[in-house]
Amino acid sequence: MQYFLTQLVNGVIFGGVYALIALGYTLIYGVLQFLNLAHGEVYMMGAFFGFFTMTTLGGPSMSVLPVPLMILLMFVVAMGGSALLGIGIERFAYRPLRRSSRLAPLISALGVSLFLQSAALLLFSSRVRLYDSNLFLSVKSGITVFGVHIDTAEIMVVVGAVLLMVILWFLVNRTNLGRAMRAVAVDQDAAVMNGIDVDRTVVWTFGIASALAGAAGVMSGLLMYPVDQYIGVFAGLKGFTAAVLGGIGSIPGAMLGGFLLGITEAMVTAYLNPTYSDFLAFFILVIVLLVRPRGLLGRPALVKV
């Protein structure tokens, strides 16, 4: 029972990370009906940005700033950098293609993906980085819930993820920008005619989606997962699976999908074979796409023939 609860908690924690990545996919798809294949790479860059912020500030062991401040700064730099990166990608690789074929943006995204991975390799070398967060966030401190120990890093990740989701919910449902995003998602041309600056809205969407991915990257690092130029591939695919599971285009769906995926993955890793946890995500994706393509919380898409 103890073991089960520990795995459950693990699942929820990493589920939060998946949820943040899934939110990025869902936001961009919702607004542009475009699946951003390169999203995982933004997550990867975010993890690197956070890492380098940490080392610049003297971390992991000898930070010149108090630890909470250092971590805050890591998030800020990673999210800001990722946002800029995402905005840049949209501006230069996707926007010129907005009115061209269906295939062109996907191919371009493929190119962006490869380019970012290679750029990371070039700039950061192939050395695998570790945040070594246990050096500044003691594993022993933390809380114990139902006999399961949750250390500080994990608390930070969960709290951070939930906080970001709340902020996002607020942004989408209670601000003008959010309303513009929802409008563009429904009908781009009608939105233009109602005075909404679609380009600007898209920029903000990409910025927010990428910032969330960047935050996810830092969180993954804080949880002591390794950081190299390939982590974006699987994080991206699983984040996409979570988004589809919850219903692509649905924000609560992305959150739900993320947590569900995290939990099931933790269970499979613990009780079956760890290697097959990757396969699990793939099977979930295939099954969802075949059996219920709209996902758990999505609405069925109607296409006029």
Added chain:
Amino acid sequence: MTTTALELTSVTKTFGGLVSLDALSLSVQEREVLSVIGPNGAGKTTFFNIITGVYQPDSGDVLLYGRSIAGMTPDRVARMGVARTFQNVRLFLNLTVRENITAAMYGRTKSNLLDTLLGTPRARRESRENEERVLDALSFFGTRLQGYRLDQPAYSLSYANRRRLEIARAMATGARVLLLDEPAAGMNPAETHEITEIIGRLRAERDYTIVVIEHDMHVVEGVSDRVIALDHGVKIAEGSFDSVATDPSVIEAYLGRGSAAKK
């Protein structure tokens, strides 16, 4: 003794909460030209989509020469002899005129990949036959789509030519029943007149059964043996053009309540 080519028996189709077709029943005789009119959103294109298999009816049946085709996939329906054009022209834009028409002859030919690779007599024969059929279908429209145009990509055609090509493509499938979705939309009076003549000739010279969705009453008047008016998925009038055009409920559907009284 005429045969019933196409028949709908009490077909209902809902999308979410919207009833698109409400227990619609109608029949089309062989070699008949039936026009379907009605305001936008009346369910006319859905009606076509149900016949061609894009949607399955929630209840009721669709019969082609007495055989139920409800639930068949569009390609099967097409091979059974029903071809259509689309409201917003859907040609294979990057293929040439000739290729657009030849592609539609898939269901009439039998060559498989082996035939193609080896250049068997069957492949060559069908290739010749296809070319004859291409010219035959296009000849219906004069010289417009012939000569050098045959090898031009479809996207280079003018709007009216694209509509004509779409009809020719539907003919190429070997269908007996043609469903024309707003064939005259966006055409000028001369082109409209020509389309009216063409629809007449399609029936007279090639024995097609034709169902036409149209908004342009000149065309409806010029081609129809019978007219059906739909509104909100329900048949509100049926008969000759004159009787339907003057039917009060039809006028009301188009122009709003009270218009019938004014007339």
Added chain:
Amino acid sequence: MSEQDQAGRGIGTDEWVAQHEDRVGAPQTGMARVAQQWTRLPGLVRWGIPLVIFLSVPFIGSSDYILRIGINLGLFVLLALGLNLVVGYSGLLDLGFVAFYGFGAYAYAMLSSEQFGVHLNSIVALLLVIGTTASFGFILGLPSRRLTGDYLAIATLFFGQMFAVFVVSSDEFQFPGMSDPVDLTGGANGITQVDQISVFGFTFETNLSYYLLLVVLVVFFTVATKRIHFSRHGLAWRSLGEDTVAAQHMTIPTVRLKLLAFTIGAGVAGLAGAIFASVQQGVYPSEFMLPLLITIYAALILGGLGSIPGILLGAFIMVVLPEVLRFPDYSNGIFLAVLIIAVIATVKSWKVLLWAFGGMIVIGFLVNGILLALQVPYLAAKEWITGPLAPVLGSWVFMPENRVLYGNIAFVALVGLAAWMSIMRRRTRIIVLPLALWLAIWTWEVRLLLEPSVTRQLLIGALLIVLMASRPQGLLGKPRVEVL
């Protein structure tokens, strides 16, 4: 209005069409004239010339290395032709295609090596491999009925990744019911000592024999593709790629054809994989991963989707050019040549050309002066460059000691500048051009030359992005029109 109206013409008579012949004039530009002459040559000659060239390659400088490149090119062309069926014709974005190549290679390896002690007759092995890979393709294609472009892309991408993961982790595969795990795939080390193909007593042992085998296969599949292009199935595939719903309404059984495309594409890839395994006499997981897939796509797109000469040209560029990059002396020359040609081709006015190249040279010396004044430690020319261009580049390019740091900064600056230039007005772009050119060359020399394999991937990624934005039809493809 009667049939004989409109100034006495009948229905549908079109003077424009009738007068077509009078309107078509002679080709204007040099390129167009060459193209016209080329198409006038009889088909046999047009096919024969490239064929003769390729057949004579082994006799030019009898180098095994060149034969090896030829073999790689042949395999690559097979893959490209297979993928063309799926993407180029049917418009199905299969990002997991490379998994079939790997599957074919591994299947052949399992049937013809010491892995399980099975050494099947080559023909049997090949047929089995092609058959199973094709079935595999069929299975992957089954979900394609329900998946549209975006979804299909990511689902197949995931599939491709899963294959790679499976292969790497299956050196200890636990069959349910068996007590010990089985080494299926050799894990990260792959399978070695794979048999070479032997047919009717003749064993393919030398690179030359494989090269000739591939020439035969390439010719076969190229001719096959050409025949299919205009055939009943070819048109069916191409129309379903254009508009699946409309194609369905025109009697085309789209579901069946999509599956067929997947199946055949996979089969071809499987065959290529088996040959690859046999040439290398081994299979390793790292060879069947995403970068190869993206390279195949790059070849297809660069050449022009659906254009057969385009596919061949794209494949040639994607395989041969990176080989050249391996030799720093040559790659320098090639890079500069490509850069200069690109600038000359896009800039028409000689004044701008003067500004571009002149300014570039001046900036180079300016930077030298600045960095020298700042006392940045540097390397002398002979420490970092050899080859024919050394004297020129050596004195003009300032090579800092800490190449990586400065190179990285320059790289980021270059990417940013290039991106910015893509949205600048023409005039600003011209002003900035010398700076961009200098920065490009400097970054190349200082940083990118150090890591040819990474640079290659960077260039491919950048190529895809730039192609889609500026020339999506590639070099030899026809511009396409799409309704969204």
